[in-house]
Amino acid sequence: MVKEFSEAEQRELSKFLENENAKAQIQRSIHTFTDLCWDKCVGKIGNKLDRSEEQCLSNCVERFLDTSLFIVNRLEEVKNKL
Amino acid sequence: MSDYSSYGSGGDSDKKQQVMDQVRGDLALANAQELINKMNEKCFTKCVPKPGYRLESGEKTCLSKCMDRYMEAWNVVSRTYVNRLQEETRQHGNALGGGFIEKVVGGVRTNPWYILIRFLDETISNLCVCSLRA
Numbered sequence: 001m002v003k004e005f006s007e008a009e010q011r012e013l014s015k016f017l018e019n020e021n022a023k024a025q026i027q028r029s030i031h032t033f034t035d036l037c038w039d040k041c042v043g044k045i046g047n048k049l050d051r052s053e054e055q056c057l058s059n060c061v062e063r064f065l066d067t068s069l070f071i072v073n074r075l076e077e078v079k080n081k082l
Numbered sequence: 083m084s085d086y087s088s089y090g091s092g093g094d095s096d097k098k099q100q101v102m103d104q105v106r107g108d109l110a111l112a113n114a115q116e117l118i119n120k121m122n123e124k125c126f127t128k129c130v131p132k133p134g135y136r137l138e139s140g141e142k143t144c145l146s147k148c149m150d151r152y153m154e155a156w157n158v159v160s161r162t163y164v165n166r167l168q169e170e171t172r173q174h175g176n177a178l179g180g181g182f183i184e185k186v187v188g189g190v191r192t193n194p195w196y197i198l199i200r201f202l203d204e205t206i207s208n209l210c211v212c213s214l215r216a
Binding site for chain 2: 004005009012013016017020023024026027028029030031033034035037038039041042045046047048049053054057058060061062065
C-alpha cells in the first residue's frame with residue numbers, strides 16, 4: 001500500500017479508516033448494549049415493545065454509560081491520592 | 083460520504099475506491115453477522131424454552147415477533163447512545179476535532195433491517211450460524 005498510493009491518497013485513506021473504525025466501534029457498543037439491556041428490560045414477547053420496556057432500554061443505556069464514567073472518575077481520584 | 087467523492091479519473095483513484103469499498107463491505111457484513119447472531123441467541127432463549135423434535139408453529143410465531151422486537155430494541159438503544167454521544171461532545175468539546183462525531187454517527191443510526199437487507203439476496207446463507215460454525 002505504501003508505494004501504491006500518492007501521499008495525498010494515503011492521507012485520505014488513513015482518515016477514512018479512522019472514521020470507519022470509530023463507526024465500527026460505536027456499532028459494536030450498540031450490539032453490546034442491546035444484548036445487555038434486552039435481558040434486563042424485555043419480558044414476554046408482544047406485538048410491540050411497550051412504553052415501559054422502551055423507557056427501561058433507554059435508561060439502561062444511559063446508566064451503563066454513567067457507570068462507565070463513574071468508574072473512570074473514581075480511578076482517576078484514586079490515582080491522584082497516591 | 084461526500085468527503086470521499088473526489089475520486090474519479092485515474093487508475094490509482096479507482097484502486098483507492100476499491101480499498102474503501104472493500105473496507106465498508108467487510109464492516110457492514112460483520113455488523114449484519116453480529117446482529118443476526120445476537121437475535122438468534124436472544125430469540126431462541128425466549129421462544130424455544132424446551133426444544134422438541136421440531137420447531138412448533140407457536141414457536142415460529144414467537145420467533146418472528148421476537149425478531150421484530152429485537153430490531154426495535156436495537157433502534158431504541160442506538161438512538162439513546164448516539165444522542166448521548168452527541169450531548170457529551172457538545173458539553174465537553176470534541177477532543178477528536180470538529181464534526182468528527184457527527185460524521186461518524188451519520189452512518190451508524192440506520193434501521194437495523196437495512197443492515198441486513200443489503201445482504202439478503204447474495205449472502206444471507208453465509209450469515210446463518212449453521213454455515214459459520216460448520
